[in-house]
Amino acid sequence: MTGVAVPATAVDAAVADLVADPSGGLYASTYETGRLVALVPWLAGHDRRVAHLLDTQHPDGSWDGPGGFALVPTLSAVEALLSLGRADVDAAVRRGLGALDRLLAAADRDGLAGTLIPFLIVPALVADINARLGRERLAQPAGADTAALAALRDGGWRNPVSAFYLEIVGPAAAGSPDVPRADGVVGCSAAATAAWLGPVEPAPGGPGAGSARFLAAAQAILGGPVAGLTSMTFFERAWAHRALSWAGVPAERTAALLAGLPADPGAGDVPAAPGFAPDSESSALLLLAAADRDGAIAEPAGLWAYDRGTHFLTTVPVGAPSVITNARVLEALDRYRRQGPADADRYADAVGRLTRHLLDQQAPDGSWQDRWHVSPHYATTSCALALHAAGVAGPVARAADWTRAAQRPDGSWGRWTGTAEETAYALMLLMSVPGDPEPVARGLAFLRGADPTDPHPPLWVGKDLYAPVNLVRAAVLAVLAKGEGRP
Incomplete structure (x- = not known):
């Protein structure tokens, strides 16, 4: 059956929501909600946050998941409930402590799940729970770095990256003028903002009033x-502008996505949002999105600040490389190189180095995995399309072969179960390179039959897993628009 056209109103509504809702349509986070319960009990919505924690506890005593991904949310929820000092939550705390015994034992055996800085967050929350209980009830897992946590709390938090997880620093950072804030927001995190404010409600008109207003508005959303x-x-x-441009959506219908964004992404100082530390991936994405609109890419001179020889950093001084970040940077540098600048040789050298880095990180089966997303389909499509744009053939073909082989019987793709999000990523790759059309047809049939109102499982990596609903919606609509007219 030939695919029906995607209504223009669906794309236009997605664009409008992306512009109007900077929160991204994200669902509630157990981790962040638990931190607000413990850190700012004076904030409006406190009782509803407590009820949310109690209502979302699993029968086995844990929160969220799957598997080891439940450790950080469960630690946060248990510590938050202990902070209440109330008998009516004792049963939930006991079940939570039992779940933590199992999760910490699994972390000893398998390592900490790959969310952001679990080696700091886990020991911080374990220590806080033990302090609440007045005894060493929980043991630190092998992957915890208590020395690094001590260094962070002893002044190491005074850098822009640490603002994102200020809640594990302790009282030293509360109210500190050294903490950067954007319109009252610390590190694009409600928990970090709560940590800066502290346990006492700020006076109206005082230095914390803007942050308190932000938290009041943030909790009201959900x-x-x-x-x-x-x-x-x-x-x-x-990101959405690039996806919709790839799908052939007319530029006038996506123009609003780039309106009001940083005007000079070539400087390399673009954050994911106001309040984050600048990063190379966001800078590269804005450069590429503007190039899709304008037909030429601006000079990406600022990206050189992230160059570490074999790869580019995501943020400075964070040193763990990301293949997704390096794929974005590769595409930006190569696109500029192809315009023939005077220093094209310098860009060609970097393109070669980044290509080698990505190829070195490709798994034998043809896939990639990255620390910003738990699904290999997101990383594989990101890396393969960047290499494809750079003229690399063989490794891209292996990535496409792996993707076709990973398709589920119902036409979907997914790490744990078939999802619309991962199916969209797989189709972005398979619709961009030559190959058997049958998996594409089956994948499009799955997406066309999916309920757009179904919740998206959290697959993106933050302090816990999250789902950027508006971005995922744009990805699915882009693939459906690209697939119009295909069987």
């Missing part, structure tokens, strides 16, 4: 609980 990020608006609007 009726008490809060999301894992306050915003990723620069990143997601550039």
Whole structure:
């Protein structure tokens, strides 16, 4: 059956929502909600946040998941409930402590799940729970770095990256003028903002009033609980613009996505959203999105600040490389190189180095995995399309072969179960390179039959897992628009 046309109103509504809602449509985060319960009990919505924690506890005593991904949310929820000092939550705390015994034992055996800085967050929350209980009830897992946590709390938090997880620093950072704030928001995190404010409600008109107003507004969005990020608006609007441009959506219908974004992404100082530390991936994405609109890419001179020889950093001084970040940077540098600048040789050298880095990180089966997303389909499509744009053939073909082989019987793709999001990523790759059309047809049939109102499982990596709903919606609509007229 030939695919029906995607209504223009659906794309236009998605664009409008991406512009109007900088919070990204994210769901409630157990981790962040728990931190608000413990850190700012004076904030409006406190009782609703407590009720949310109690209502979302699993029968086995844990929160969220799957598997080891439940550890950080469960630690946060248990510590938050202990902070209440109330008998009516004792049963939930006991079940939570039992779940933590199992999760910490699994972390000893398998390592900490790959969310952001679990080696700091886990020991911080374990220590806080033990302090609440007045005894060493929980043991630190093998992957915890208590020395690094001590260094962070002893002044190491005074750098822009640490603002995102200020809640694990302790009282030293509360009210500190050294903490950067954007319109009252610390690190694009409700928990970090709460940590800066502290346990006493600020006076109206005082230095913390703007942050208190932000938290009041943030908790009102979801009726008490809060999301894992306050915003990723620069990143997601550039990302969505690229996806919809790839699909052939006319430029006039996507122009609003780039309106009001940082005007000079070539400087390399673009954050994912106001309040984040600048990063190379967001800078590269904005450069590429503007190039899709304008037909030429601006000089990406600022990206050189992230160059570390074999790869580019995501943020400075964070040193762990990301293949997704390096794929974005590769595409930006190569696109500029192809315009024939005077220093094209310098760009050609970097393109070669980044290509080698990505090829070195490709798994034997043809896939890639990255620390910003738990699904290999997101990383594989990101890396393969960047290499495809750079003229690399063989490794891209292996990535496409792996993707076709990973398709589920119902036509979907997914790490744990078939999802619309991962199916969209797989189709972005398979619709961009030559190959058997049958998996594409089956994948499009799955997407056309999916309920657009179904919740998206959290697959993106923050302090816990999250789902950027508006971005995922744009990805699915882009693939459906690209697939119009295909069987």
